[in-house]
Amino acid sequence: MSITSDLLRGHTDTIILKHLLKNDSYGYEINKSIQEKTQGRYELKEATLYSAFRRLEETGLISSYWGDETTGARRRYYTITGSGKSVYSKNLTDWNEAKEIIDELIKEECK
């Protein structure tokens, strides 16, 4: 699992960008959706998630705004920017290429 989570951690930014493609979202919603998609096998730590948010915001790939919830604590929503979208598709291409190469190199030959 430790190798898996290390591998996954390298793609935190891309994972977040992907979740913001369809609609704006906030920290917990993104994390919950990650958990659901992986059937509970993977979940980001809050600290990892927020440092990724800050990093992405500083580099201009996402931007944030506070929601105006009438009840309970207010939420900070994130939205993907144009350069965020292009970084996402580049990362996706890179990953597909890396996956193919790794597959070629380490998978067992079919007989």
Place this chain on the structure above:
Amino acid sequence: MNERIKAHIEGLFQSAPRTKKIIELKEEIMSNCNCKYEDLIAGGATSDEAFKTVIAGIGDVSELISQLETGVSPDAHLVEQGKKRSALLVSLAVGLFILSPSWFIVFSWLGLSYELALFLMFVCIAGGVGLLIYNSMTKVEYNKTDETMVEEFREWKVQKDQKNSLRSNISAILWPSILIAYFLISFLTQAWYITWVLFIAGVMIEGIISVIFDLRKDK
């Protein structure tokens, strides 16, 4: 808001500096943790289990805090600049007040009439009062953007500071005015033996102003 989670997160941020970014980060983490907690409870977890799961999911925030520490928020910077400018204006005004009667000394050296000295003194005072008024009107204000405790607290704090600065502005105007009145009345009436009571009156006025401000604070 679950109190245990709130207390735990407050604890994590205890030693962090209270900058805008960090307070916002804390608020964001709290709101998200709370969502998660409520979800877990709705999913059938006991409050203890839910609390433990939420806390375990937070991870190490100290690195995140130190990441944010380096960046000074523009707001704090603006307030700092405003403070410096305000200090300069007030010092200039007080300087003008103190120097305003010196025209009499200069003119008596030169052997000229006091009328022009009186005029120049009033010009100095008018300039000083103008600076003080300009200063309090252009003070950097904290505009509340969101209805939260944090924002309200900050707004309250800024207002309190402003009230205090109004108080000190009144003092800054009061004493030079008394000095001027002392010279004016003394020169006009030549009753130097008694006009010094003006200073005692000044102390009384100052005391009354203090009482008024204290009463308003209590409300």
